[in-house]
Amino acid sequence: MLIALLYGLGTAVPLVLGAVIGLRWTLPKAVLASLMAFGAGTMIAAVSNELFEPAFGQAGVLIAALALFAGAGVYVVANHLIETRLGASAIGWALMLGTVLDGIPENTALGVTLDGGGGFALLVAVAVGNVPEAISGAALMRDKHGIRDWGPLWLWTATGLTLVVVTVVGHALSDNLSATHISVVQAFAGGATIAVLADSLMPEAYREGGWWVGMATAAGFLVAFVLG
Template sequence: MLTALLYGIATALPLAVGAAIGLHWQLPRAVLAGLMAFGAGTMIAAASSELFDPAFHQAGAAIAGIALFAGAGVYVICNHLIANRLGPAAIGWALMLGTVLDGIPENTALGVSLTTGGGLVLVVAIAVGNVPEAVSGAALMRQAHGFSPVRALSLWITTATVLVAVTVAGYALSDTIPPTGISAVQAFAGGATIAVLADSLMPEAYREGGWWVGLCTAAGFMLAFVLG
């Protein structure tokens, strides 16, 4: 249980730290873009090797595929509704939404995987991916939506606390969740992660940084792949 708590904190603490940075400091656009691209690379590796691959092999193409598209669909629809309501300035909310929609199943999968001695790649990918999401999301909440620093930081800290609790709960309930259920959670998280990358994180990184951010994405992927 202590291991699950520490792993949960390791994924959630970057959210609070990243939000504090985004609210109090104006990072250079190139630095922020590089962080987002690097985090995207780690998340690509985790979504394929730590989330969808085990789900595909355990539950089969049908169940894993349905869960994958469900995760992507939920994020895409929610993001579309937010964008229609708030317009282009909605990227801050979109990044936070992505953190919740992929974070909850990801951290559940992380807690479950700890029972078999796995989870290192996933915890690194989640932690590294959470930093730029929180930095950019919190900064855009302040700049585009006029959130006070206290309100924005409270939202991100609440999200971080939920993710810690989800990790511990996933670990505690791992014996009661059937293997197919675990696979569905993993594939759902993989789908939500892919949608976050395609709809929000990678386009924003390219828009802020330009052509060279592909190298940062490759570096993030390489790190997660080597750890795996």
Template structure:
């Protein structure tokens, strides 16, 4: 339990730091873009190595593939609904939504993997992805939606608390759930991650940083892959 709590905090604290920075300062676009791209690269490595690959090996393409597309589909539909309601300025909400939709199953998968002594790559990837995602989301909510500082921080703080809780719960129930259920959670998280990267994080990074973000993405992938 203490290990799961510490790992949960390891994913939540960078998120809150990113929000605090985003509410206080507006970083240079190139710096923010590089951070977002680096986080995207780490998530690509973690998604393939620690989320989808184990599910695919354990339960095959039918179950893993269905869960993958379900995760992607849930995010895409929810993101589309937000865009219809808020228009182009919805990217801040989309990043918050992405943190919830991919973060909850990711942190559940993290909690489960800790029972087997793994999870380091996933922890690093989630932390590296959460900080720039939350930072950029907070900046956009402040600048484009005029959210009050306290309200914005409270929204992200609730999200961070949920991520810690599901990490602990995932670890606590790791021994009592079926391997197929674990595969579904992992693959669903992988699908949601792919959708977040494709629809929100990478396009926003490219928009802010241009062609250079490709190198930052590659660097993030290399770091996470090397740790694994």
């Protein structure tokens, strides 16, 4: 249980630190784009090695594929609803909600895979991916809504605490889940992560940084692959 708590904190602390940076400072676009691209690269490796591959090997192509598309579908639909309801001016709030929609299945998968000795590359990928999401979301809250106090920080902190709880609960329930159930969680999280990369993180990184962010993406992939 202590390991699950530490892993949960390992994903939550970077999220809160990113929100503090976004609320207090304005980072150069090149730096923020590099962080986004590096995080995207780590998440690509984690989806392949830590999430979908074990699910595919254990549950087979049909179950793994259905869970993958379910995860992607949930994020795509939820993200569309957020954009439709809140509009472009509330993109900072949408990023925070997107962090929750993406983080819950990821951190659940992180919790349930700890007993198998895996999860470290996934931890790195989630932690690195959370930083640019939080920086961007908090900065947009500040710039587009004129929020200069620390009110949004409590929301980001609550989001981080939610991810810690999800990790611990996922680990606690892992003993009561069959191998197929765990595979479904892993593949679902992989699908949600792929959707986040395609719909949000990578387009934003390219828009802010340009063609060279592909190198940062490759660097992130290499780091997570080696750790995995």
